[in-house]
Amino acid sequence: MNRYFKLIFVFVFFLLTSCEKDTEGISFLTEFPVLKMKGDEYFTLAKGGSYTEPGVTAKEGETDLTVTESGTVNTAVAGVYIKGYSAVNKDGYSATTKRFVVVYSTDAGAAANNLSGKYARSTNSVLAEWIKLAPGVYKVVNPGGAPGATLTVIAFNPTGFVIDIPNQVSSDGSETSSDLEDYSAMPKTYKWKIVNPGYGPAVRTFNKQ
Numbered sequence: 001m002n003r004y005f006k007l008i009f010v011f012v013f014f015l016l017t018s019c020e021k022d023t024e025g026i027s028f029l030t031e032f033p034v035l036k037m038k039g040d041e042y043f044t045l046a047k048g049g050s051y052t053e054p055g056v057t058a059k060e061g062e063t064d065l066t067v068t069e070s071g072t073v074n075t076a077v078a079g080v081y082i083k084g085y086s087a088v089n090k091d092g093y094s095a096t097t098k099r100f101v102v103v104y105s106t107d108a109g110a111a112a113n114n115l116s117g118k119y120a121r122s123t124n125s126v127l128a129e130w131i132k133l134a135p136g137v138y139k140v141v142n143p144g145g146a147p148g149a150t151l152t153v154i155a156f157n158p159t160g161f162v163i164d165i166p167n168q169v170s171s172d173g174s175e176t177s178s179d180l181e182d183y184s185a186m187p188k189t190y191k192w193k194i195v196n197p198g199y200g201p202a203v204r205t206f207n208k209q
């Protein structure tokens with residue numbers, strides 16, 4: 001019996017000393033970086049305007065952290081640009097966030113439109129929601145009318161009732177755009193194909209609710 005006890009003691013001692021070596025220099029408690037964005041997540045400006053970075057702050061508890069920025073904005077070209085922000089705490093844990101900067105070019109006719117609202121996909125009645133951010137600029141939640149989807153993109157209405165999802169990195173980090181758009185019955189009905197790795201090739205029809 002003593003022999004077994006000694007073996008167990010040696011085994012436990014070995015585990016404890018191994019853990020001590022493996023965790024040497026690592027904090028058992030860590031506060032993850034908390035990033036706070038100044039300004040809006042979706043920042044809009046007219047083509048040719050100037051972009052002033054609102055900034056992001058980061059803290060580890062009460063300690064200020066350095067924020068690293070990535071991404072550029074070309075205000076001479078209409079499109080959707082991503083600004084990325086990250087910070088790392090003393091234990092090497094990081095946190096990130098991003099801002100969508102939308103540069104738009106819209107004529108007077110499109111600027112007067114308001115395409116906001118909910119549109120039901122014809123095959124399943126799942127809703128796509130359009131939210132106006134600026135003249136001719138809309139945030140579209142679930143543009144493909146997929147059950148349970150939360151994909152969010154920016155759609156442009158640059159002239160008349162023309163609609164388009166320009167190629168962009170969408171809310172989930174995937175590359176998304178639209179194709180084969182039919183806006184002849186806008187603002188009541190429209191059709192488009194969602195170009196995204198998670199979507200099929202079907203042209204989807206939506207009707208205003």
